[in-house]
Amino acid sequence: MRRSLILTVAAATSMVLLAMLVPMAVLVRDYALEDRISRAALEVQTTESVVSEQSDSPGVVAAYLDRINRDPDIQTTVYYPNGLAVGPDASEDARVEQARSSRQARIDDVDGGAEFLVPVSLGGASAGPEATPVIQVRVLAPGLESDIVRSLLVLLGLGVALMAGALVLADRLGRSFVQPIRALAAHAQSLGDRRHPEPVRADEGPHEVRELAQAMNRLVERVETLLERERAGVADLSHRLRTPMTALRLRVDALDSPEQRARLGGDLDELQRMVDHVVREARRSEREGLVAGTDAVEVLGERVRFWEPLAEDQERSLHLDLCPGPLPVRAAAEDLAALVDVLLDNVFTHTPEGADLWVSVAPGAAGGAGGAVLVVEDAGPGYPADLDVTARGASGAGSTGLGLAIVASTAEASGGGLSLGRSSHGGGRAEVVLGAP
Incomplete structure (x- = not known):
């Protein structure tokens, strides 16, 4: 019973923890991605200011990008209209051309993360698309970085602590049921001893176990009373039979015929042995227990x-x-x-x-x-x-x-x-x- 209760609690707690911790782990990963996207949006604004101010100095822009691209999770590239690309990604794809021609910023989900494309207007409203640089910021999806691993370990530790607490609680609860039942079983096994068993405690355990202990104590008391009556009856029977058998033996000894004395004396001896056997069998439970x-x-x-x-x-x-x-x-x-x-x-x-x-x-x-x-x-x-x-x-x-x-x-x-x-x-x-x- 105790083991079954522990296994049941462990299974139920495991399902609850899985239902709670798996979504939380996904939320932690999504939160980390959203945080990178927020930082990337700030870098886009700063890079746009640098590109617009240093439109004629790609070297200054390149130096700036070298400094901010030290973070491997966020990589920024600037594509100029003349085909010049400043940054880690030198290949200009169709999305960059579309952002330049539409002159509208966009954010796309790409393999491994997200991508910002922001066109930068250099010449005011009269400047055409062909004079528009495009800033590309790639945000890598978070993997098993230290912060993510730390968060996952915290969640795992929380799950283990909850599981351990649930098992300890189930063990204590099971013990409160099992120990009184074991004591009751040990008491029932001791009922066959030669000594009179002590009453089992009826003030421990659940209400049903206490009721069972009280019922067993009443039953044992009744059985002991019946056994005492049976033993007294057997002793009384042996005592009552001894007097008439003694009288019969005296009458047999008074017979004149030796043959009749021998035959009736043998029968009387056999009767005595059978009575002794019946009395001994009746006292068997008292002598040896159950x-x-x-x-x-x-x-x-x-x-x-x-x-x-x-x-x-x-x-x-x-x-x-x-x-x-x-x-x-x-x-x-x-x-x-x-x-x-x-x-x-x-x-x-x-x-x-x-x-x-x-x-x-x-x-x-x-x-x-x-x-x-x-x-x-x-x-x-x-x-x-x-x-x-x-x-x-x-x-x-x-x-x-x-x-x-x-x-x-x-x-x-x-x-x-x-x-x-x-x-x-x-x-x-x-x-x-x-x-x-």
């Missing part, structure tokens, strides 16, 4: 090392290949840790002890801009051919399938995805693509 971000190398490396003691107990070889960090991805650290925990837990739970596993973290397609690819491979039996990670409650391996669904949802929320296949080691291969923040 746009999450973390270092995949640091989080994934730490969680894989957490599982190394269990791998040693089960006599597994855990191979970890981490690329140099940091490698930012669009996911919260807690979700990323839960993702790798699910994948490794699947390996430890559904593959025989002693089956090796491999974990690698590499940069994603964005390269230096972030994103990562996590690959978990094992030497076990592999994933079922008909496994659907989006279908919760049926994994095909005796579990609910909730874990892989969480992995898939976390990857998709970051802008990536989850793909399962067969590893080169004969077991399962899970590839998780995480998007850049």
